[in-house]
Amino acid sequence: MAGLAVNVDHIATIREARKADYPDPVTAAMLAELAGADGIVVHLREDRRHIQDRDVRILRKVVQTKLILEMACTSEMVGIALDVKPDLVTLVPESREEVTTEGGLDLIIHNRSIGETIAALQNSGIPVSVFIDPESEQIRLAHKINANMIEIHTGVFCDAISQTAKTQAFNKIVDAAKLAHKLRLGVNAGHGICYNTIKAFKGLWEIDEFSIGHSIISRAVMSGMEKAVREMVSLIKELNKE
Numbered sequence: 122m123a124g125l126a127v128n129v130d131h132i133a134t135i136r137e138a139r140k141a142d143y144p145d146p147v148t149a150a151m152l153a154e155l156a157g158a159d160g161i162v163v164h165l166r167e168d169r170r171h172i173q174d175r176d177v178r179i180l181r182k183v184v185q186t187k188l189i190l191e192m193a194c195t196s197e198m199v200g201i202a203l204d205v206k207p208d209l210v211t212l213v214p215e216s217r218e219e220v221t222t223e224g225g226l227d228l229i230i231h232n233r234s235i236g237e238t239i240a241a242l243q244n245s246g247i248p249v250s251v252f253i254d255p256e257s258e259q260i261r262l263a264h265k266i267n268a269n270m271i272e273i274h275t276g277v278f279c280d281a282i283s284q285t286a287k288t289q290a291f292n293k294i295v296d297a298a299k300l301a302h303k304l305r306l307g308v309n310a311g312h313g314i315c316y317n318t319i320k321a322f323k324g325l326w327e328i329d330e331f332s333i334g335h336s337i338i339s340r341a342v343m344s345g346m347e348k349a350v351r352e353m354v355s356l357i358k359e360l361n362k363e
């Protein structure tokens with residue numbers, strides 16, 4: 122059965138919108154684990170727009186399932202990973218201008234530098250996944266440069282509007298998952314998966330784990346909204362009591 126790794130970046134996005142102390146992604150991670158998550162994911166970005174170094178270090182101490190660190194292939198991030206020792210590093214492309222990770226790593230162009238990063242992390246006992254588009258050449262290269270796992274970028278499928286585009290994109294995911302599994306790579310999948318698009322993955326048993334953030338955090342905000350307002354209304358009512 123596939124697992125679920127919950128990405129708590131956007132709890133930190135809400136916190137950083139006010140540069141406040143709350144909501145804390147560490148607390149959210151604990152609640153996610155209580156609810157049955159198989160892992161916690163954070164993306165420590167170069168610009169620190171959401172997750173901060175402090176979050177990663179505290180999570181390392183308190184996460185009981187597994188801590189997955191998403192990061193760009195830079196010497197700063199490699200240094201942090203070697204120090205923090207997450208249970209898995211997922212290497213992702215990163216650009217400052219993007220709203221979120223926009224596509225997979227291009228292993229055709231960057232196979233040498235990514236291969237060196239994989240080796241450096243693995244030498245310290247940290248397994249490495251590479252976030253790539255569902256393309257056979259990328260998967261074969263991931264295998265060649267010794268990645269432990271791939272994470273298939275599901276964004277094109279999740280964002281597709283027409284049924285034809287959806288079907289085409291999903292077929293690529295299926296082929297990618299099967300090829301990676303055949304090459305004995307672990308197979309994760311993520312980006313843009315919501316309560317609707319997850320249903321398409323029924324029967325695709327080659328996927329080991331889904332990495333999901335935005336839709337879960339969005340649902341958490343909405344399902345908690347009514348309770349949160351009631352609590353504030355009740356505190357305001359208390360103000361008017363003698």
Ligand code: PXP
Pocket residue numbers: 128130164191211213221222252272310311312313314332333334335336
């Ligand atoms: N996997 C990777 C590599 C990502 O960069 C992200 C977004 O941070 C996710 C999964 C989760 O995507 P979403 O927030 O759309 O569920």
